[in-house]
Amino acid sequence: MIKKLFITPFQKFVKIESFSGILLLICTLVALFWANSPLHESYSSILEYKVGFSGESFELKKSVLFWINDGLMAIFFFLIGLEIKREILIGELNTVKKLAFPLFGAVGGALIPVGLFMLLNQNPETFKGWGIPMATDIAFSLAVLNTLGKRIPLSLKIFLTAFAIVDDIEAVLVIAVFYSESIQVALLLIGLGLIALLYVLTNRGYYSKFVMIVVGIIVWVLFLKSGVHPTVAGILIAFSVPIRQEIKTTTFLSQLEGIYNSIKSALY
Structure with a gap:
């Protein structure tokens, strides 16, 4: 009785698509x-x-x-980077035409608020805050979409996700370049070198979760100590993870052929 009243409804609530968005809004x-x-x-x-x-x-x-801000958000951007890479390679953003729309939308969504800020704010003491209106809060953007669930088309979700992630990358880079007091170039180059090593290993067909986690932690520390926001490292490392098919194409085709023959034999 207790399980029916409490556990089962909670399990259903956890499984619904909008759970993460609702949870974020409640915590807020x-x-x-x-x-x-x-x-x-x-x-x-x-x-x-x-x-x-x-x-x-x-x-x-x-x-x-x-x-x-610097730890969990780096993991969050890593997961978002994985999703964006999948969409760019085999999903809704797999052509230049599809990718250009959210890309230019994100650039305009950053430049127009900055332009309005500079136009309306002439106070020298606050003028340096022009970078504040650039960023779109990607977590809340995705939370709203998840809360609406299947009422939102998949193409719109992909567009807004790509829009938000590009917009946040722009904001992070602006903070790193214009608002960082000092950037340790040597540490940054070492971190980029390790990321390049991951790309080389992936390109040669070698991928290890253990190696990626260890290198990822080292790169995170290097970016942190260099003065660049670690979320940038999360995105770059995400693009080094290879996309693997769950089933080989030949196996999939043979399964389709078996289904076709079964349907054919049932009809005749």
């Missing part, structure tokens, strides 16, 4: 109420709590907010 509302309630100090203290490790020659101890 909880965070807003918490941060603006009398308990706001506890909210801030949790975000500022230091988590990490330290040794004799290396230390990486950062706040919870840092791990969310």
Whole structure:
């Protein structure tokens, strides 16, 4: 009885397509109420709590907010990068014509807000904030789409996903180039070299999850220490992961032939 009333409905809720979007919206509302309630100090203290490790020659101890923005978001962009690569190679963005629409839309979606900001804001103290209106919040964009579920066509979801990811890449690059106080070029080049190594290995048919995870962690640290946002590393590493078919083409064709013969024999 308890399972029927509570467990089964929850399992159905978890399986629905809009679960991630609904969960994100609920967490956002909880965070807003918490941060603006009398308990706001506890909210801030949790975000500022230091988590990490330290040794004799290396230390990486950062706040919870840092791990969310620079750690989890790098993983999030890695997953988004995998989806975009799949769509570019074998999906809805597999031609230049299909890819050009969200690409130019994202460029315009970044340049027009920046232009309006510069046109309307002539205060020298705040003019340097021109990069703020560039980015589209990709997490919330996808959350809204997932909340609507199958009511949204697949082509529109792919377009908005590509639009949001390109827009965020632009914003991250602008932050790295124009808002970073100092970029450690040597560390950045080492990180890019390791990513290039992954591309070479993939191109030669060698792929190992263990190697990718180890190299990915190293690249993440290198990008972090270089002054470039680690989400860029997540996207670049995602494009080094090969796309593999679950079933060989010859096997798939033979299965289709078997189905055809079964239907033919049943009819005649």
